[in-house]
Amino acid sequence: MGKNLPKSFKKALWVYHCNSGSCNGCDIEIIAALCPRYDVERFGIKLVGSPRHADVLLITGAVTRQLADKIKRVYEQMPDPKAVICVGNCGNTGDVFYESYNLVGPVDQIIPVDVYIIGCPPRPENIIYGVAKAWMKLETLEAKT
Amino acid sequence: MKTAEKTTYQLPIGPIHPALKEPVMFEFEVDGERIVNVNVRLGHVHRGVEWTGTQRNPIQILYLAERICGICSYCHPMAFSLAVERVAGIEVPERADYLRVIHGELERICSHILWAGVAAHEIGFDSVLFLTWQMREKALDLTEYLTGNRITKGITMIGGVRRDITPDMHPKIQETLQYYKEIFKKLQHVFLDDKTFQLRCKDCGVLSKEDAVKLCAVGPTARASGVKKDVRLDQGYFAYSDLDFDYITPDIYTGEVHGDVYDRIVVRLLEIQQSIGLIEQCLNQMPAGPIVSEPKPLKLLAKLKNVSGEGIGRMEAPRGEVFHYVKLSAQDAPYAWKVRAPTYNNILPWIPMLTNQQIADIPIVAASTDPCMSCTNRVTIVKNQDTSFLDKEELHRMSIQKTRRLQP
Numbered sequence: 001m002g003k004n005l006p007k008s009f010k011k012a013l014w015v016y017h018c019n020s021g022s023c024n025g026c027d028i029e030i031i032a033a034l035c036p037r038y039d040v041e042r043f044g045i046k047l048v049g050s051p052r053h054a055d056v057l058l059i060t061g062a063v064t065r066q067l068a069d070k071i072k073r074v075y076e077q078m079p080d081p082k083a084v085i086c087v088g089n090c091g092n093t094g095d096v097f098y099e100s101y102n103l104v105g106p107v108d109q110i111i112p113v114d115v116y117i118i119g120c121p122p123r124p125e126n127i128i129y130g131v132a133k134a135w136m137k138l139e140t141l142e143a144k145t
Numbered sequence: 146m147k148t149a150e151k152t153t154y155q156l157p158i159g160p161i162h163p164a165l166k167e168p169v170m171f172e173f174e175v176d177g178e179r180i181v182n183v184n185v186r187l188g189h190v191h192r193g194v195e196w197t198g199t200q201r202n203p204i205q206i207l208y209l210a211e212r213i214c215g216i217c218s219y220c221h222p223m224a225f226s227l228a229v230e231r232v233a234g235i236e237v238p239e240r241a242d243y244l245r246v247i248h249g250e251l252e253r254i255c256s257h258i259l260w261a262g263v264a265a266h267e268i269g270f271d272s273v274l275f276l277t278w279q280m281r282e283k284a285l286d287l288t289e290y291l292t293g294n295r296i297t298k299g300i301t302m303i304g305g306v307r308r309d310i311t312p313d314m315h316p317k318i319q320e321t322l323q324y325y326k327e328i329f330k331k332l333q334h335v336f337l338d339d340k341t342f343q344l345r346c347k348d349c350g351v352l353s354k355e356d357a358v359k360l361c362a363v364g365p366t367a368r369a370s371g372v373k374k375d376v377r378l379d380q381g382y383f384a385y386s387d388l389d390f391d392y393i394t395p396d397i398y399t400g401e402v403h404g405d406v407y408d409r410i411v412v413r414l415l416e417i418q419q420s421i422g423l424i425e426q427c428l429n430q431m432p433a434g435p436i437v438s439e440p441k442p443l444k445l446l447a448k449l450k451n452v453s454g455e456g457i458g459r460m461e462a463p464r465g466e467v468f469h470y471v472k473l474s475a476q477d478a479p480y481a482w483k484v485r486a487p488t489y490n491n492i493l494p495w496i497p498m499l500t501n502q503q504i505a506d507i508p509i510v511a512a513s514t515d516p517c518m519s520c521t522n523r524v525t526i527v528k529n530q531d532t533s534f535l536d537k538e539e540l541h542r543m544s545i546q547k548t549r550r551l552q553p
Binding site: 025 | 214216
């Protein structure tokens with residue numbers, strides 16, 4: 001994968017994390033990726049507080065009925081070019097909650113998803129790999145314009 | 146000249162907001178700077194877990210229960226299986242009881258260290274957050290070595306556990322425990338001897354023993370107020386009745402009980418040390434034998450299909466007592482399943498803790514009960530029946546400012 005990435009990044013990647021009804025498992029692994037063992041901040045990957053500042057949307061959890069339209073609005077607020085990463089099995093398929101009456105997910109039925117990260121929860125390495133993939137997508141989009 | 150009549154504004158916050166880590170919605174009613182009223186809307190994370198449970202068989206529910214909360218991913222399925230074992234009269238082999246203690250105490254170490262980091266973050270000590278989360282990785286490594294996963298462990302089975310600890314695994318466990326014994330002194334120094342921590346946490350968020358009993362506080366929150374309450378000792382489930390340990394109250398370290406935030410830090414840190422001791426005792430005393438009463442899951446399911454009755458499973462999770470109720474009615478799936486997590490009990494004690502406190506102390510006081518995230522983001526100030534709410538970002542900023550103002 002390293003071959004497809006440029007040697008130096010044009011900009012730091014800012015990530016917005018949105019919980020659409022997750023169990024905290026994926027969320028603590030995202031924080032673990034930011035902490036010293038994995039330390040993604042050294043690559044300029046940083047969590048931001050607003051979707052309007054973000055390049056990448058990290059979305060965790062199977063989408064509950066109350067949150068479906070909010071997720072859509074968060075997605076629409078992000079500036080182009082943007083990438084969406086669905087973290088964890090819940091958002092990909094519904095996982096153990098698939099038959100619950102309160103779910104309208106998976107995430108890709110609500111908003112377009114670029115990278116699917118599987119695992120329950122995915123390991124921090126896996127999340128970093130997913131973010132790097134999204135980075136490649138953004139670099140390609142930028143090269144085209 | 147006509148003067149405009151002063152009215153209040155409606156200010157919605159959430160359910161998706163940078164200050165909120167989990168979705169929850171507040172509707173504030175503001176009068177200038179003052180917040181006069183608030184309405185809280187919950188249920189954004191409602192996934193229908195208990196209903197889904199009634200569609201599945203008990204072994205499938207173990208994996209569902211594991212995903213109620215990512216941080217307590219061991220105590221929920223274990224409390225569920227305790228309840229089912231009680232209904233079906235399943236005898237757990239002795240070795241499995243010891244293995245269950247080891248995994249439970251390992252989860253407690255992970256959870257308390259995670260909490261210590263969050264507490265440091267709340268008063269603006271982000272370097273301590275990173276320090277503690279780095280220490281936590283070592284416990285996660287051991288969890289992964291023993292169970293195969295970092296967060297969701299998948300180790301629980303009705304009537305035992307799914308993986309054994311063989312003698313060749315002992316050196317790695319001993320090494321990790323040794324690491325924690327060494328860093329424990331460092332943690333103790335950082336949290337308990339530091340002047341800033343002492344100034345911020347002593348006599349702050351006091352919960353008296355009477356209030357703790359009256360409001361049914363559980364776990365470290367109750368013990369820090371001097372209430373000797375611990376399901377591990379009171380009920381003696383698993384192998385806890387064979388092990389040598391006692392209630393952790395802050396007077397062991399400080400000589401007296403204040404019931405403040407500092408005491409809650411003391412209790413949690415001493416519990417890390419206690420958990421290390423318990424794992425060591427288990428490794429030494431563990432008898433040989435089977436690790437699960439019925440190794441064939443299909444046979445177990447066939448047995449559970451013919452059982453009816455009600456059962457309760459109680460165990461001491463890192464945050465306090467977790468309680469599962471199960472009713473089986475001779476069918477594939479249980480007739481009813483009810484879960485009560487410790488955070489429910491620890492919300493009411495916030496009221497006496499927060500009354501007459503400085504606003505900047507609220508984040509650390511609220512975090513001192515180790516609530517689940519969706520509870521952390523909601524704060525009440527109770528003064529003369531006047532209730533006002535503030536969002537977490539603002540509180541965090543005020544908290545950091547107070548730390549800066551201190552002259553240690």
